[in-house]
Amino acid sequence: MVLWGAAMALAARSALAQQQPTNPAALSPRQANYAWDRDLLRASFSYRDVLTDPGLTNKLSNGLRMVIAMRAYVYREGQDSPVALAVRSCEVAYDLWEEVYRVHVDDPEGKRDQAVLDVKGVLRLCAEAQNLPVVRRGLLTAGVEYFLGVVVEINPVSQEMLEQMRRWMSRPAGSTGIAPTNALFGSFVQLFVRQVAASDGTLTFRTQAIVP
Amino acid sequence: MRGNRTTLTSVVLRYVSERAGDLLDVNGVELELTRFRLLGTGFFRDVQLSLQRGSRRGNVILIVDVVERNTLVIDQIWLGLASDVDPSGFARPLSAYGGAQATETNLAGTGIALGGAFAVAENQLGLRVRLLDPQTFRSNWITEAELLYNDARAFFGDSDVLVDQPTTATAGSSAQGAPDFAVAQYKRFGGRVSIGHDLGISSQVFFDYRLEKIDALLPPAASDDCGADVCPIDFMLLPGSSILSTLGATFTYDTRDDPFLPTRGQQVVASVAASLTPFGSDYPYTKVVARGSQWFPLSWGHVLHLEAFAGVVSGDAPLFERFYVGDLSDLLPDRALDLTFDRRAAPNFLSTDIVENLYGNYAAEVDLEYRVPLYRGRRSIYGIDVFGSFGLYGLANDADFTQHPRGYSGLATVPVDITFNAGLRIDTQAGGFVLGVANLVGFIPVHGQNQGAVR
Numbered sequence: 001m002v003l004w005g006a007a008m009a010l011a012a013r014s015a016l017a018q019q020q021p022t023n024p025a026a027l028s029p030r031q032a033n034y035a036w037d038r039d040l041l042r043a044s045f046s047y048r049d050v051l052t053d054p055g056l057t058n059k060l061s062n063g064l065r066m067v068i069a070m071r072a073y074v075y076r077e078g079q080d081s082p083v084a085l086a087v088r089s090c091e092v093a094y095d096l097w098e099e100v101y102r103v104h105v106d107d108p109e110g111k112r113d114q115a116v117l118d119v120k121g122v123l124r125l126c127a128e129a130q131n132l133p134v135v136r137r138g139l140l141t142a143g144v145e146y147f148l149g150v151v152v153e154i155n156p157v158s159q160e161m162l163e164q165m166r167r168w169m170s171r172p173a174g175s176t177g178i179a180p181t182n183a184l185f186g187s188f189v190q191l192f193v194r195q196v197a198a199s200d201g202t203l204t205f206r207t208q209a210i211v212p
Numbered sequence: 213m214r215g216n217r218t219t220l221t222s223v224v225l226r227y228v229s230e231r232a233g234d235l236l237d238v239n240g241v242e243l244e245l246t247r248f249r250l251l252g253t254g255f256f257r258d259v260q261l262s263l264q265r266g267s268r269r270g271n272v273i274l275i276v277d278v279v280e281r282n283t284l285v286i287d288q289i290w291l292g293l294a295s296d297v298d299p300s301g302f303a304r305p306l307s308a309y310g311g312a313q314a315t316e317t318n319l320a321g322t323g324i325a326l327g328g329a330f331a332v333a334e335n336q337l338g339l340r341v342r343l344l345d346p347q348t349f350r351s352n353w354i355t356e357a358e359l360l361y362n363d364a365r366a367f368f369g370d371s372d373v374l375v376d377q378p379t380t381a382t383a384g385s386s387a388q389g390a391p392d393f394a395v396a397q398y399k400r401f402g403g404r405v406s407i408g409h410d411l412g413i414s415s416q417v418f419f420d421y422r423l424e425k426i427d428a429l430l431p432p433a434a435s436d437d438c439g440a441d442v443c444p445i446d447f448m449l450l451p452g453s454s455i456l457s458t459l460g461a462t463f464t465y466d467t468r469d470d471p472f473l474p475t476r477g478q479q480v481v482a483s484v485a486a487s488l489t490p491f492g493s494d495y496p497y498t499k500v501v502a503r504g505s506q507w508f509p510l511s512w513g514h515v516l517h518l519e520a521f522a523g524v525v526s527g528d529a530p531l532f533e534r535f536y537v538g539d540l541s542d543l544l545p546d547r548a549l550d551l552t553f554d555r556r557a558a559p560n561f562l563s564t565d566i567v568e569n570l571y572g573n574y575a576a577e578v579d580l581e582y583r584v585p586l587y588r589g590r591r592s593i594y595g596i597d598v599f600g601s602f603g604l605y606g607l608a609n610d611a612d613f614t615q616h617p618r619g620y621s622g623l624a625t626v627p628v629d630i631t632f633n634a635g636l637r638i639d640t641q642a643g644g645f646v647l648g649v650a651n652l653v654g655f656i657p658v659h660g661q662n663q664g665a666v667r
Contacts, residue, residue: 059262097265097270
């Protein structure tokens with residue numbers, strides 16, 4: 001139990017480096033099913049709509065790896081700092097020759113590889129949280145409302161990679177002007193540097209409250 | 213390759229590191245980097261990679277889908293008010309100046325950038341054309357060529373100048389009395405070729421050679437008050453035709469997280485240029501310049517920017533290579549394409565002899581800027597910040613170190629002044645804009661702003 005709590009705290013700290021919802025209470029609401037497994041809170045919810053964009057759905061079959069990363073932050077109602085975090089990531093790659101989707105899931109319950117035949121199978125494995133271990137009761141205050149603030153990202157780019165790419169793009173070849181009047185090619189990069197988005201798609205929502 | 217209607221396939225393939233026959237790792241980062249590299253060219257609005265079955269089991273075909281974008285970009289626009297001088301040397305309280313520079317970043321789909329710029333003011337014109345190949349002969353070398361033309365004027369002295377103007381400029385002066393300023397007229401025509409290379413992801417080095425012909429029409433003689441004395445005016449140009457030829461090198465180090473509204477990172481630019489006097493240059497000089505900036509994100513969301521600049525010119529550089537007070541003070545118009553739009557000296561808030569120096573061989577500046585983000589967006593306007601800045605700068609010539617102007621004493625012999633600005637920085641889809649109050653505040657007279665005043 002000590003290990004579990006430490007792991008959760010570590011995960012929460014590392015995830016703080018990524019983008020958290022700035023105002024989690026104001027996120028669009030979504031229903032989740034909660035269940036207590038002894039003193040462990042488990043949650044089940046769907047985020048299949050992260051792949052409603054046909055472009056993203058088609059991308060599932062392009063033969064390259066697609067990552068669907070879900071972060072569920074546990075918030076005390078009225079506060080913006082999470083008390084815990086559960087992470088679930090799913091990597092999908094379509095095998096062009098075997099004509100199956102190879103799925104690798106990584107969540108608090110371990111890592112597993114599966115092959116599915118169609119996009120429905122991918123959505124079932126990668127766009128639903130089923131009995132996801134969320135937080136130990138000991139980390140929560142009895143009688144107080146908590147909720148999950150969930151961020152789902154398609155192909156998230158690591159913060160380090162993102163900053164590296166933005167630096168690279170913000171310094172185009174030839175922008176050697178030392179004076180502002182000499183930077184003939186200095187500013188056009190602003191037009192595309194924003195295209196280095198943090199992910200191909202993002203979905204955020206909050207769940208209804210639960211009182212431990 | 214699909215979707216590249218203008219951009220040549222060979223140009224796109226330069227940025228794709230994978231080659232036929234390579235082992236492809238679909239889980240590796242190389243494919244992601246390929247996509248970023250293509251987006252980083254600025255030629256495409258979108259880039260998507262995908263795989264298709266190849267001719268044999270286990271083989272795949274890498275498909276690159278691109279959506280091209282408009283690559284004609286307005287880089288910069290200048291608009292402002294200045295106080296200049298008419299051709300006869302009489303002061304004009306207000307005059308307008310302007311200019312713009314634009315670049316086609318993917319000329320005929322070749323990946324070569326073609327840029328042009330102009331700047332205009334009363335009786336002044338500056339033109340630039342620049343061609344840049346970011347991957348010369350498919351190598352990692354960047355080459356650049358620039359043509360320049362300037363029909364320029366420079367203003368010297370103040371209301372008590374004594375000048376023997378060229379015949380063409382004195383026609384009106386006899387009727388209106390003695391001119392207020394001495395005016396140097398000159399034309400420049402020439403070019404520059406550069407070659408550069410990345411030293412890493414954040415640094416780059418460039419070497420350049422420049423050759424120019426300068427035709428100057430100068431008053432045969434002119435003098436002006438300098439402190440308690442009257443001194444001859446040095447126009448810093450050779451009369452008639454002369455040649456300028458230099459070799460230079462520039463190093464840049466840039467880790468900013470954003471080109472216009474950075475919140476963190478550093479930028480260092482250092483350059484050295486030396487005139488090639490043995491090969492025909494008429495201006496023997498060496499110029500060394502260094503500028504460093506650091507942005508600090510503050511925990512409450514604001515940004516602090518610290519910038520330092522220093523430069524030295526050793527020898528007899530032409531005046532457009534000297535440091536100019538307008539480039540140091542926010543309260544005076546900067547030079548654009550090397551054109552000087554304003555005749556005024558430093559505002560001189562500190563009552564020093566900097567008022568004697570329009571141009572200098574030594575310059576240094578320290579600036580502090582505080583920025584408060586007001587708005588962030590993802591469509592036409594990316595960000596609006598309000599800013600306030602404060603700086604201290606110095607501009608000196610050799611005489612300021614050896615024999616400062618008579619009439620100044622104590623700290624007044626240290627040619628320094630303060631500068632400040634406040635306003636908005638607006639980052640938009642069309643480029644970055646700065647709306648500052650300093651240009652207007654600069655028209656409010658400050659004591660000691662007239663050159664030649666005795667302290």
